[in-house]
Amino acid sequence: MTTVEIVEYQPVWVCEFNTIGQQLRSALGEHAIRIDHIGSTSVPNLAAKDIIDVQVSVANLDDEAALCCLQNIGYRLAPQRTKDNIVGMDDNSVGLEKFFFLQPLEQRRSHIHVREMDRVNQIYPLLFRDYLRVHESTRRAYQKTKVELAKKFPNDIQSYYAIKDPYMDTIYQAALVWSDKSGWQPDPNFL
Numbered sequence: 001m002t003t004v005e006i007v008e009y010q011p012v013w014v015c016e017f018n019t020i021g022q023q024l025r026s027a028l029g030e031h032a033i034r035i036d037h038i039g040s041t042s043v044p045n046l047a048a049k050d051i052i053d054v055q056v057s058v059a060n061l062d063d064e065a066a067l068c069c070l071q072n073i074g075y076r077l078a079p080q081r082t083k084d085n086i087v088g089m090d091d092n093s094v095g096l097e098k099f100f101f102l103q104p105l106e107q108r109r110s111h112i113h114v115r116e117m118d119r120v121n122q123i124y125p126l127l128f129r130d131y132l133r134v135h136e137s138t139r140r141a142y143q144k145t146k147v148e149l150a151k152k153f154p155n156d157i158q159s160y161y162a163i164k165d166p167y168m169d170t171i172y173q174a175a176l177v178w179s180d181k182s183g184w185q186p187d188p189n190f191l
Contacts, residue, residue: 002157004150006047013041017052020103020110021191024056027073031066033057033117035191038125040146043132047143052110055125061097061116074104075112084121087169095120124172126186131175138171 017037024035039053040046058066071077081100089096098121101112115122132139145167153159178184 004154004157004160005049006147006150007050008047009043009045010041010050011044013037013048013052016108017042017054018191020052020054020108023073024054024070024112025191027069028056028066029069031058031063031069033059034186036126036187038113038129039111042129043139046132046139047147050109052108053125054110054112055122056112056114057117057122058114059117061099061114066114067099070101070112070114074107075101076104077101084124085165086120086124086172087166089120093120097121123186127175127179127184128168128172130184130187131171131178135178138174142167142171 014037021035021037025032028035034055034057036042036055036057037052038055039051040048041050041052056066056070067077078100082098083091083096084098085091086096097116097119099114101114103110103112113125132142146164149160149164
């Protein structure tokens with residue numbers, strides 16, 4: 001059983017991402033276009049589950065070289081997670097396809113999301129992250145929602161995500177408007 005636990009923001013998460021990201025960059029080389037810290041641990045002052053989320057952006061998901069590189073250094077493919085879910089998008093859209101890996105055994109808990117460059121699910125976590133970094137009131141509201149959901153569903157991760165994910169998609173819609181008005185581009189600081 002997976003327990004949902006939200007902890008206060010930890011500045012060490014940035015260093016932990018850098019360690020993981022450098023390991024991935026060394027293993028993947030040119031097979032990864034970008035390696036980004038995503039998810040709540042990538043947003044300063046945002047409480048999160050203590051899991052480092054990393055997005056590896058590749059040119060083509062059909063090229064299995066990146067997957068082989070990850071498996072060769074101990075990352076474990078989770079075959080049941082091959083698509084993201086975004087409210088309003090067709091569940092069968094190729095724009096939602098991805099590969100999902102868990103950290104090697106005995107390594108710091110992390111989730112590696114391999115997505116194709118410029119697809120909606122590759123852009124989503126970058127825009128979501130950058131929007132929360134800039135919009136403090138939205139960040140605080142999102143944090144409050146996550147904390148309350150974790151209290152209500154500490155032993156039911158499915159219910160936690162059933163409510164949290166559509167809430168994230170609502171924030172994403174606001175982020176899309178902001179990105180159009182601001183001329184947002186993904187943070188150029190990636191590994």
